[in-house]
Amino acid sequence: MTCALVVGATSTLGKAIVRRLAFAGFKVAAAGDCPNSVGKVAEDNKKVGGDVTAFSLNVSNPEHRKELIQKVAEKLGGLDTLVIVPPQNEIVGEIVETSDTDFDKLFADMLTVPFRLSQAALPQLAKSENGSIIYITSxxxxxxxxxxxxxxxxxxxxxxxxxxxxxxxxxxGVRVNSVVSGMVEGDGSGAVWDQTNGEEARQIKQHLEAxxxxxxxxxxxxxxxxxEFxxxxxxxxxxxxxxxxxxxVSYRL
Structure with a gap:
């Protein structure tokens, strides 16, 4: 059975990815920083027949990342796919007004941590007949x-x-791709428009759908x-x- 590790499994997209992979027959390691939250993701999937195991870690800690890969390989019998879902974005505003803290945090979440996780996982992924890394971006x-x-x-x-x-x-022998999401409900990429409610939210949604x-x-x-593909x-x-x-929507040629 193929094993997939989903880091960021408690976010909106992370939960959907865990569910999809579990339904497709993967053994899924769901990883997140809150033991209770990631534990609930695993339990919810087990109730509907998914083979999902919870792992908690501080993803910013190099030792935690290394230990995560080792534990997943030991408990699930190997590692075939690493999926990295960044935290939902909460940083808005014009770039020239960005604080040092926001700059460092966002690049750590979206670039540094995914890269370091990839480095840590590559030796295990290289043992797979279909090793792959999948980044989620916008x-x-x-x-x-x-x-x-x-x-x-x-x-x-x-x-x-x-x-x-x-x-x-x-x-x-490891493949690396990204999934670039467009306007997706609840993933944080919509900044202000997906944080509104009521009539204003309805009007914004209609405008976007048009x-x-x-x-x-x-x-x-x-x-x-x-x-999953x-x-x-x-x-x-x-x-x-x-x-x-x-x-x-045309984002590129």
Missing amino acids: CMGYTPSIDMGLYSVASNSVLSLTKAVAQSAAKK MIPLGRLGRPADVASYV LASTRSRYITGENGIVGGG
């Missing part, structure tokens, strides 16, 4: 927003990270389905790609 990396300038830059860095790590990891060719906002399950053997000749889940 379409803001292609199209900067004035009120989310720093988030746009950090998201763009993941696009480059994907291609650079893919080049090196390929030598070890901009999307498929006529609706994305759902966490849409992102999770793409992750990239983790499967059906994508074994795909690496170094940033795959957009955007409902037809």
